[in-house]
Amino acid sequence: MNRKSLITISWISFFIGIFIFVFFSKEKTPQMLLLNIFIAGLYTFVLSLGNGFVNETLSKRFSWVEETRKRVIFGVIATILVNVVLVFFCNYVNFIIFQKQDFSGFFEGNMGFNNWFTINVALLISAILHAKSFMEEWKKSTRKEVVEQKLIAKSANAQFESLKNQLDPHFLFNSLNVLSALIDENPDQAQRFTASMSKIYRYVLEQKDKELVTVEEELDFAKTYCNLLKTRFEDSVNFEFQVDEKEKKSFVVPLSLQLLLENCIKHNFATAQKPLNIRIYSENGYLLIENNLMAREQVKESAGIGLSNIVQRYSLLTKQNVFIEKSKDFFRVKIPILTQKITAMTTQPSHESIAYDRASKRVKELKGFYGNLISYCLVIPFLIFVNLYTSPNYYWFWWPMLGWGIGVASHALQVFGIGRNWEEKQIRKILEKENLKK
Known part of the structure; x- marks a missing residue:
């Protein structure tokens, strides 16, 4: 003391x-x-x-x-x-x-x-x-x-903004590289590519500041981007889309498909005799991008923006993982399809926020109980004093003491009783189910 x-x-x-x-x-x-x-x-x-x-x-x-x-x-x-x-x-x-x-x-x-x-x-x-x-x-x-x-x-917000800001210059840099190659190979195609690139770049500017976009929006953009790639590579690259209609209203991180398609082109060689086949499809709540493996030698070390960017952005939004699978025949990336539109500000600290809200509610309950207990301890002795001072032959103070005492005991059971364990278990089950849906 x-x-x-x-x-x-x-x-x-x-x-x-x-x-x-x-x-x-x-x-x-x-x-x-x-x-x-x-x-x-x-x-x-x-x-x-x-x-x-x-x-x-x-x-x-x-x-x-x-x-x-x-x-x-x-x-x-x-x-x-x-x-x-x-x-x-x-x-x-x-x-x-x-x-x-x-x-x-x-x-x-x-x-x-x-x-x-x-x-x-x-x-x-x-x-x-x-x-x-x-x-x-x-x-x-x-x-x-x-x-x-x-x-x-x-x-989380600063990290997410940093990752999104990589997309704009990254896309522009790679698109200009493609355009530079086309100018020498085919000036007419380079002109059409420039017109298409302006439309695609508008999408990049619109979507890069969003945390999530619908699968349908991302597929539409990916198809447009594939047309650009077709303009350059012609029959050397083939694309196949097989995504369930029910998945198209769900969500993915924006520009993820563009980064993964770009990754396929960058790390594999392709010819008309041995084309690069890229398949985009959905399976078990994931969007998969798969290509036959025809790895080329890397002249210079990759910047590593594509895959790492997607993995980090998903880690800030959900506990579901991005899976990367590689064999001698294929390379596959699985990105989670999210069923709820969430934001970086609310997803990362979700469990902490829930715990904080429950703690605040718990404080209010305990404050109410202790207020009730203190009032009981103050008022009952006063009533006893009044009873003994005014009518010492009749002990009427027992009635309010017992009645209020039962109320205090009931309040204590409500706040600290066995039922609270059951309630918390049910809350935990519901939260776990919601997390699995994501």
Whole structure:
């Protein structure tokens, strides 16, 4: 316990001692004033230090965030046991040692009532300390979650933008290389290629800033791009499209087919006698680009933008992998077809966002429970005091104490009960099914 807490406890002891001296003490002497302040300090320091020690010890052993249920269960058990012992100790010092009363009446009559009443007050103090500890721990946790979410989102967005920005100059550079070759080989084809390239480049500019496009849009663009390649290579390259109609409304990353088609051309030689056959088809939720393998020697090292760009962009959008298969006869790339249109900002931290939302909801539930418990601990002792002061022969306080107590117990079961495990399991199952769909 820090210095500030000790000063606070000292002031509380001082004012409680004065209050008891003014309103309840029969002897108005300086000695009695000091005795009341001392006894108030005895109760305040013993109960506060004892409960503070229990609270700090439990918080070190069990986290409010990670082990909430254990923290509450052990907290309730330890708090009740410790407070009963501390209250009996303080009352023994007060009544038996200072007031010289007979120990035989310690658990009955006025001393018995004082024991019971003081235990309730001590439990109230402990509940406040535990609630304060709980709120501080969850505030730290939520602040940390918010900071982590911002960092993840910024990092993912920056990385995604960087990858997309590779596409524009990359496509332009490769298209100009093709055009340069055509100018020498066939000027008329070069002119038609230039006109077609302007249309395709417009698509590149429109789509490169999007996270996802429909399979249908990407196929239409790929067919136009294949016509360009046909213009240059003529019968040396053949293209085949076999994509299910039901897959065309789903989504892929933009310009993925263009990059993969370009990859096929760049790494394979093709002649009219031995044409390069490129097939684009769908299978089991994937879009496949396959070509017969006729690898050419690389004069210079590849920049590696094509495949790595696609793999990285998909990794930022989904947990589904891009598969690359190679044999002596073929080379195949499988890219996932996504069923939901998502964005880089929401897909990468999806599990963290869900956890954060659930944590926020959990905080509200626990705040409601502790508010209910603290209210109960405050109001019931007051009602007992009013009952015993106004009508000591009829104990009506049992009715609100039992009725409200059942409500508090029901609230505790709702917040910490067995049903919550079932609910969390169902939520987990639903989330896993949604992830599999992607």
